[in-house]
Amino acid sequence: MESLDEVIDAMIADRVIHRHRRIWLLLIALIVAAALVILATGGWKEKKGRTVPTLDAPATVTAGRFEFNFTKAEIVRKPKTDYSKAETTLRVYFTAKNIDTEEQKSESVSGRLLKFVPGGGKDLIESNGGDCHGGLNWELVYGLPPEECSTKFDVDPDFTADVVEIGVLQEHYEGDNGSLGLNEKPYWHNEDAAAVVRLKPTVVVDDGKNR
Amino acid sequence: MKLYRPATVLVGLLFVLLGGVTRLAGPDHVYGEDQNLKVVHGTIGEALPYAGSGSTMKVIRIKFAKSIVSADAGDDDKPFDTNGVFVAVEWDAIRGVKDPDSFTPTLITDGGSVYQKVSDPSESRIDFPDAGFASTGTVVFEANPADLKGLTLRLKPTMFFNVYNSEIRVDLGVPTEAIAQQMVDGAVDQYVVNDDVTRVAS
Numbered sequence: 001m002e003s004l005d006e007v008i009d010a011m012i013a014d015r016v017i018h019r020h021r022r023i024w025l026l027l028i029a030l031i032v033a034a035a036l037v038i039l040a041t042g043g044w045k046e047k048k049g050r051t052v053p054t055l056d057a058p059a060t061v062t063a064g065r066f067e068f069n070f071t072k073a074e075i076v077r078k079p080k081t082d083y084s085k086a087e088t089t090l091r092v093y094f095t096a097k098n099i100d101t102e103e104q105k106s107e108s109v110s111g112r113l114l115k116f117v118p119g120g121g122k123d124l125i126e127s128n129g130g131d132c133h134g135g136l137n138w139e140l141v142y143g144l145p146p147e148e149c150s151t152k153f154d155v156d157p158d159f160t161a162d163v164v165e166i167g168v169l170q171e172h173y174e175g176d177n178g179s180l181g182l183n184e185k186p187y188w189h190n191e192d193a194a195a196v197v198r199l200k201p202t203v204v205v206d207d208g209k210n211r
Numbered sequence: 212m213k214l215y216r217p218a219t220v221l222v223g224l225l226f227v228l229l230g231g232v233t234r235l236a237g238p239d240h241v242y243g244e245d246q247n248l249k250v251v252h253g254t255i256g257e258a259l260p261y262a263g264s265g266s267t268m269k270v271i272r273i274k275f276a277k278s279i280v281s282a283d284a285g286d287d288d289k290p291f292d293t294n295g296v297f298v299a300v301e302w303d304a305i306r307g308v309k310d311p312d313s314f315t316p317t318l319i320t321d322g323g324s325v326y327q328k329v330s331d332p333s334e335s336r337i338d339f340p341d342a343g344f345a346s347t348g349t350v351v352f353e354a355n356p357a358d359l360k361g362l363t364l365r366l367k368p369t370m371f372f373n374v375y376n377s378e379i380r381v382d383l384g385v386p387t388e389a390i391a392q393q394m395v396d397g398a399v400d401q402y403v404v405n406d407d408v409t410r411v412a413s
Binding site for chain 1: 289291292293294295322323324325326327328329330331352353354355357358
């Protein structure tokens with residue numbers, strides 16, 4: 001059986017909870033509205049634009065383990081046949097030299113080091129890796145002269161462009177944070193943007209006849 | 212209120228164990244020069260035991276070449292040229308009962324260079340066959356002619372954790388710069404990379 005005291009306590013508690021209810025609701029609504037406004041205007045982070053240099057081909061870029069020299073680009077169109085759909089690839093030609101003085105180790109140009117920048121807020125397209133010397137992912141030897149290489153980006157079949165931009169990433173020879181329990185001995189990793197190279201592509205039709 | 216419920220203690224223990232695991236799998240031990248690797252040294256023609264697995268690896272001979280071509284190359288396939296020199300290592304592997312760890316083959320030199328095997332042609336490989344078999348094949352490396360002194364084939368087991376293991380190092384017989392130069396000068400114009408051949412281990 002409830003005592004009168006308990007009933008009065010419950011009434012007071014009820015009043016206290018409901019006293020500022022409108023203010024609380026208003027505050028929560030304001031926070032939600034503010035979050036929506038920030039999201040809609042492009043997030044909290046300040047947009048800085050491009051922070052790496054943009055170079056015009058032919059351009060030499062020193063990026064981590066490699067020294068690239070970009071020469072030309074081609075938009076290769078494969079027309080539709082009875083057996084396959086129309087395909088377009090962007091092929092970029094460059095020379096690459098292994099300049100890894102730290103480890104002096106043979107290394108291939110991995111696909112994630114070169115990225116096609118479509119612009120207009122679209123996602124970057126990774127390359128398929130350095131096709132040097134007639135072999136895909138050919139291991140470039142430290143100390144040898146630069147090798148002729150090319151790499152390929154898969155783009156839409158109706159892709160056209162007067163100028164294409166290729167992002168070059170560089171790895172860093174550094175260790176991890178020892179205070180987090182990770183190993184401080186340096187190794188090649190942590191790639192970030194080194195430069196963007198602009199090339200004027202020529203259109204080539206690959207109908208399989210000049211093979 | 213009970214502060215140390217069994218679940219709390221278990222979560223704490225889990226974090227401690229995770230910390231230990233990340234130490235074990237540190238890049239130093241997994242990728243680097245390790246203190247926990249016993250080095251098995253040898254020379255050409257010597258069958259060397261691999262990581263206590265009962266398997267042995269032997270280098271039969273090495274060949275220097277200016278270009279390499281796949282044994283089953285078609286008419287369109289061009290040979291692979293180089294600005295440096297190709298080193299073809301012909302090997303013979305006998306497989307024990309226990310499955311040996313997979314390994315990364317590299318050539319190392321006194322000058323500090325590390326040469327990786329060529330990615331093409333696919334016949335260039337070095338591996339152990341199935342249990343009860345032995346195989347012979349070729350693995351090709353592209354190298355810098357200026358840094359060949361102390362050329363050594365290194366077979367380092369791939370490890371995910373820091374365990375006591377052993378690696379093979381085969382001295383390929385290039386003790387001086389002069390000998391290296393002679394071998395580069397005497398490199399054959401073309402080396403045909405044959406597929407590996409498997410036989411029954413006797």
